[in-house]
Amino acid sequence: MPENHVTIATYDEVEHANIAKARLASAGIDAVLVAVDGGKELVVANEDAVAARGSLADAREAVAEDLDTCPACGSVRFAERRGGVLAAVLTIVLVGFPVGRSGPRRKCDDCGHAWRR
Numbered sequence: 001m002p003e004n005h006v007t008i009a010t011y012d013e014v015e016h017a018n019i020a021k022a023r024l025a026s027a028g029i030d031a032v033l034v035a036v037d038g039g040k041e042l043v044v045a046n047e048d049a050v051a052a053r054g055s056l057a058d059a060r061e062a063v064a065e066d067l068d069t070c071p072a073c074g075s076v077r078f079a080e081r082r083g084g085v086l087a088a089v090l091t092i093v094l095v096g097f098p099v100g101r102s103g104p105r106r107k108c109d110d111c112g113h114a115w116r117r
């Protein structure tokens with residue numbers, strides 16, 4: 001690590017590290033990714049550390065608000081499938097009334113848990 005630089009975050013996933021680096025770049029902060037055992041460290045100059053941490057904290061909050069997670073395991077990797085108009089119409093035709101709650105059906109990629117919004 002260059003002198004007068006500090007690690008502000010460590011990432012397991014290279015893509016997450018790249019997103020964070022791009023986020024800092026858009027905030028006018030130069031960051032460097034350093035490969036470490038099992039991941040990447042996000043490194044900035046000492047004088048940028050406070051601003052960089054603030055910028056990443058803002059990003060995390062935005063993500064937490066926007067992103068739903070699997071109720072079973074907390075994963076953000078899940079598939080969303082909407083029932084679609086055809087299925088709704090078929091249900092009404094076959095059963096005589098709409099069945100089931102509205103909202104897309106979701107299935108977790110990590111643990112297989114299925115739920116509705």
Ligand SMILES: [Zn+2]
Pocket residue numbers: 070071072073074075108109110111112113
């Ligand atoms: Zn899950």
